[in-house]
Amino acid sequence: xxxxxxxxxxxxxxxxxxxISEIKDIDLNDFSNIVKELxxxxxxxxxxxxxxxxxxxxxxxxxxxxFKEVSSTNTVAKFLSINGAExxxxxxxxxxxxxxxxxxxxxxxxxGGVWLxxxxxxxxxxxxxxxxxxxxxxxxxxxxxxxxxxxxxxxWPNDIIINDKKVCGILTEAVSKFNTIENVIxxxxxxxxxxxxxxxxxxxxxxxxxxxxxxxxxxxNLLIRTFLEEFERTTELFNHEGYEDxxxxxxxxxxxxxxxxxxxxxxxxxxxAYVLGIGKEGALVVEKIDGTLEKVISGECIIKK
Ligand code: BTN
Numbered sequence: 001x002x003x004x005x006x007x008x009x010x011x012x013x014x015x016x017x018x019x020i021s022e023i024k025d026i027d028l029n030d031f032s033n034i035v036k037e038l039x040x041x042x043x044x045x046x047x048x049x050x051x052x053x054x055x056x057x058x059x060x061x062x063x064x065x066x067f068k069e070v071s072s073t074n075t076v077a078k079f080l081s082i083n084g085a086e087x088x089x090x091x092x093x094x095x096x097x098x099x100x101x102x103x104x105x106x107x108x109x110x111x112g113g114v115w116l117x118x119x120x121x122x123x124x125x126x127x128x129x130x131x132x133x134x135x136x137x138x139x140x141x142x143x144x145x146x147x148x149x150x151x152x153x154x155x156w157p158n159d160i161i162i163n164d165k166k167v168c169g170i171l172t173e174a175v176s177k178f179n180t181i182e183n184v185i186x187x188x189x190x191x192x193x194x195x196x197x198x199x200x201x202x203x204x205x206x207x208x209x210x211x212x213x214x215x216x217x218x219x220x221n222l223l224i225r226t227f228l229e230e231f232e233r234t235t236e237l238f239n240h241e242g243y244e245d246x247x248x249x250x251x252x253x254x255x256x257x258x259x260x261x262x263x264x265x266x267x268x269x270x271x272x273a274y275v276l277g278i279g280k281e282g283a284l285v286v287e288k289i290d291g292t293l294e295k296v297i298s299g300e301c302i303i304k305k
Pocket of ligand 1: 071072073074075096098099100101102103105107109114115116117158159168169170171187188189190
């Protein structure tokens with residue numbers, strides 16, 4: 001992580017007058033302040049002032065850090081969170097060079113997409129983490145509805161689907177101290193103003209973009225503002241134990257319930273099953289071929305029918 005942050009600052013000439021040993025001497029907090037200062041400069045397409053204009057939130061997006069290019073917004077957000085960035089801070093980048101997908105996969109992040117991470121101090125224990133991901137999916141789906149997408153669906157746990165193709169992925173990472181969650185980093189990647197040919201050929205089949213679906217480019221700053229508002233509204237429900245409301249909104253848009261899927265749990269446990277629904281803790285409840293019921297807490301599922 002340190003290397004990635006140093007590279008970011010070097011590329012932007014923020015360390016140009018420093019020798020290697022001087023860089024070594026920089027205190028982590030000072031590093032974090034240089035990153036924050038750099039993130040205060042707007043880029044060509046992402047403008048914090050436009051996102052903040054009329055932003056109707058109490059704390060999400062009160063601090064926005066914008067970059068032209070980072071390795072991964074999740075990595076930068078994690079770094080800032082370790083150094084005391086406030087809950088609700090948002091890191092956005094026009095491009096990512098080493099973006100992270102789920103299950104250790106990489107994530108394509110060319111110019112034109114919305115790549116952002118939110119630092120959240122949600123005051124919940126580990127059992128609620130899956131619900132944060134589901135809540136984020138609901139917030140993205142509601143955002144897409146607001147910009148004109150007719151029927152965005154959510155594939156468990158967190159892929160947003162339009163017309164059977166993926167348009168957005170979500171990666172939630174916890175930053176812990178002594179086994180309790182200090183912060184959660186919620187990374188969201190929306191294929192917004194992109195053509196399908198902007199992606200490598202092997203991804204093109206299952207991928208779509210907002211531009212392809214709506215037949216036009218949209219305002220990425222407005223999209224981000226709308227998402228931050230929806231995100232705060234949905235995650236606010238955590239403060240009132242409104243988990244059932246989140247699940248209700250999720251079920252309404254589910255792409256997975258009622259389908260036959262291949263469940264892929266960690267450590268290569270694969271099996272076919274029928275999806276019965278989603279449980280209280282956000283687990284996928286499935287019926288295996290032999291009739292046994294299973295609660296899938298982590299992993300992914302491939303739709304078969
Ligand atoms: C998935 O595999 O579906 C999750 C993809 C998450 C991508 C986003 S883009 C912004 C943030 N930064 C990252 O490195 N990953 C997430």
